[in-house]
Amino acid sequence: MDLSFTEDELAFRDEVRAFFRASVPPDICEKLVAGLHPNKSDMRRWTRVLADKGWAVPHWPIEFGGTGWGPVKQYIFTEEMSQAPAPAPLAFGVNMVAPVIYTFGTEAQKKRFLPRIVTLEDWWCQGFSEPGSGSDLASLKTRAVREGDHYVVNGQKTWTTFAQYADWIFCLVRTDPNAKKQLGISFLLIDMKSPGITVRPIQMIDGSHEVNEVFFDDVRVPAENLVGQENRGWDYAKFLLGHERFNIACVGASKERIRRIKHLASRSCFGRGRLIDQADFREKVAAVELQLKALEITQLRVLANVSKQQKDVQDPASSILKIRGAEIQQATSELLMDVVGPYALPHQSEEDLERRNEPPIGPDWATTIASAYFNARKVSIYGGSDEIQKNIIAKAVLGL
Known part of the structure; x- marks a missing residue:
């Protein structure tokens, strides 16, 4: 199995790298380096830069605005975007609901929704999880009753990421x-x-404030907003989750974080000298780098097998990527906590930072590290918990 890139792929990587270097707005890049989330305005501004280049939805079919790139070029694009760093396109629209719409939706739905996802004119969120229906998603209780040309929806969704920004939500409902x-x-x-x-x-x-509860009280939804066939939503949800998990290993993002760890650890701060000079810290960094290199090779092997996979069937080895990628993201967040030491601070919003009338206790870059550490606890859960991924590996890879 040849895991090296071709000359054409290397040239493409150089083109993508140069574009990100020249095109990411400096203020957005600074936020990402500091561990802050771009706000809604930032995301719309950057998405339109990508749309003008024709790269906002690289994995979509060409007829809907995609690039026609194969899996390898899509992988290169995603990795270079993570390492630039540049914001990834909003996954809920681009990677989740859009493939469902252009695969199973009506022509009217495609014309109405897809162009507005390309430019982030519409911000989407995901309405799947409910209280008591997380890992066992099929036990969901939100009801949709057909009344003439509408469905009447009642129920509750939870852990709904960025619902406070959303214009639309795609929901699984019991009909x-x-x-x-x-x-x-x-x-x-x-x-x-x-x-x-x-x-x-x-x-x-x-x-x-990243996630939300969303309540539906006699919400009337036009029947034309049903995707595909009634009572077939579980099939569409499985299709959607297959798209969600492909890049969940976050190799590029972990590479960028290790670079940041080395940079910060090479500075003399907090009156304790350079952390990088301490042998035990260097051993920790080296161990994570070795794990990340092994993960990268595994991801390239999965990528090399894409052409052999049955269409729309997820490679079970992607579950290995998900588990190991989550572990490495958490390990790098712990290394950053080692770097900042006692100066790790609780979350402070941009408004808090602007309002404070006293100097910070430590350097500005320290204010986001504890938040990143706590936030990384969730990566073992979303997109399919580690326990579920291990069951998939046991059944599909090991044959148990």
Whole structure:
């Protein structure tokens, strides 16, 4: 198996790298380096830069605005974007709901929604998880009852990332309560401005507001917003999750974080000299780098096998990428905590930082490291928990 890039792929990598170096707005790049999330305005500004280049939705079919790149070039693009660093396109629209719409949706749905996803004119969020229906998603209870030309939706979704920004939400809803639980679910597109929708913030362990509860009280949704067939939503959800997990290893992002760890550890600060000069710290960094290199090779092997995979069937080895990628992301966040030591601070919003009237205790770059550490706890859960991934490996890879 040849895992090296061809001359054409190397030239493409150089082109992508040069574009990111020249085109990412400096203020957005600074936020990412500091561990801050770009806000809605930042994301729209950057998405339109990508759209002008024709690279906003690289993996889509060409007829809907995609690039026609194969899996290797898509991988190179994603890795270079992570290492630039540059914001990834909003996954809920580009990677999740859009493939469902252009694969299973009506022509009217494709014309209405896809162009607005390309430019981030519409911000999407995901309405899957519910209280008591997380890992066992098929037990969801949010109901949608057909009344004439509308569905009336009642229920609750939770852990809804960035719902406070969203214009639309794609939801799994139960349309046949008498069917077996996977067979009575439908896939609805719901306007977040609809009467009866309430969004309530959930404060994260790091103090930030990233996820929300979303309540539906007699929300009327036009029947034309049903994707595919009624009661087939579980099939579309499995299709969607296959798209979500491909780049979840985050090799490029972990490479960038290791570079930052080395840079910060090479500075003399906090009156304790350079942390990089301490042998035990260097051993920790080296161990994570070796794990990351092994993960990168594994991801390239999965990539090399894409042409052999049955269409729309996920390679079970991607579960290995998910588990190991999550572990490395958490390990790098712990190394950053080693670097900042006692000056790790709780979450402070941009508004908090602007309002404070006393000098910070430590350097500005220290203010986001504890938040990143706490936030990284979730990567073992979303996109399919580690326990679920291990079951997939046991069954599909080891044959147990």
